[in-house]
Amino acid sequence: MGKHILLLGPPGAGKGTQSKRLAEEFDLEHVTTGDALRANKEMDISEMDTEYDTPGAYMDAGELVPDEVVNAIVEEALSSADGYVLDGYPRNLEQAEELSSMTDLDAVVYLSVDTDELVDRLTGRRVCPDCGASYHVEFEPPEESGVCDECGAELVQRDDDTEETVRERLRVYEENTAPVVEHYRGEGVLVEVDGEGTPDEVFEAIADVVDQ
Template sequence: MSKHILLLGPPGAGKGTQSKRLAEEFGVEHVTTGDALRANKGMDISDMDTEYDTPGEYMDAGALVPDTVVNAIVKEALTTAGGYVLDGYPRNLDQAEFLSEITDLDAVVYLAVDDDELITRLTGRRVCEACGENFHVEFEPPEEPGVCDECGGELVQREDDTEETARERLSVYEENTAPVIEHYREAGVLTDVNGEASPDAVFDAIVDAVES
């Protein structure tokens, strides 16, 4: 039977990396809000009484896509998926309540990582200006500092990877998504996993949680 897995955790906790591995392990789809929005940019939402008629118009304007629109897109993505690892949703309690109305979850896993460790992870990323390859000064450094292994291009720190931006992202997460964690914890369905362990150890712990 296909698994329905929800992976929660702050920015930098490793949700993306672990979700991809889980999707392969269980033969299910990796569903992220960002991917779902991009895949449905042209979806007609004119009946929702929203400011714009498609999700793409919100994205092009740099505006926050309303919950009602995000909910509809996630519902579509989950309905068409046999099984899934959901990553990046729900971001608030209203979305969590909507999720409980449209699907049943087999496992809710929270990747717990200390703030200082998150800052190190978020600010250490370096991106090649030429080919877009990603590196990390501590966890995945290039062979030669500042130089891309793939094409020899210059590695730069993106604006959204600075410490100031990273702390702002964590602050927004804490305000909006921390109540979601408590919601699942109080419901007795949340499994905490130490996100500071090695990637393989984290993966094994998640698999154990899903299979139990």
């Protein structure tokens, strides 16, 4: 039996990176809401009495896919996986309650990172407007400051990477997801891992939790 792992953490905590490594290391499926939605775009949800009959129709219209549809899709993705690492769901308490009715979790890991550190990480991203290459002023700087290694264009900071936008994103995350973290802490299943070490150190700490 593969393990059932839930990875929680704010934007910039490194959830995506760590989830992928966990999935490879423990031979699990990496389940993200985005991937699950894309994989099930054509799923027939007409019996749900929703505005559209498929998740894809919401995405094409640029609208937020309703919780009940997301729940159904995640359930579908989890039921077909032997073991999984779930990343980016549940985003709120209702989804957390829904999740407990569809599966049993072996481990719930919360990547804890200080807000100022998250702001540094998230505002440090620079992208190339021409070829799309992505850098980070601190962690992955280009050879020449502000210039793309690949094509020589001038790097830019995206609007959603400015400090004001980033702090707002973190505030919204906190508002919605803090209750989820408390929910699992209250159940006694939450293990907090310091997300501020190197990616390798953080991975070792998570792997230890999963091994237990």
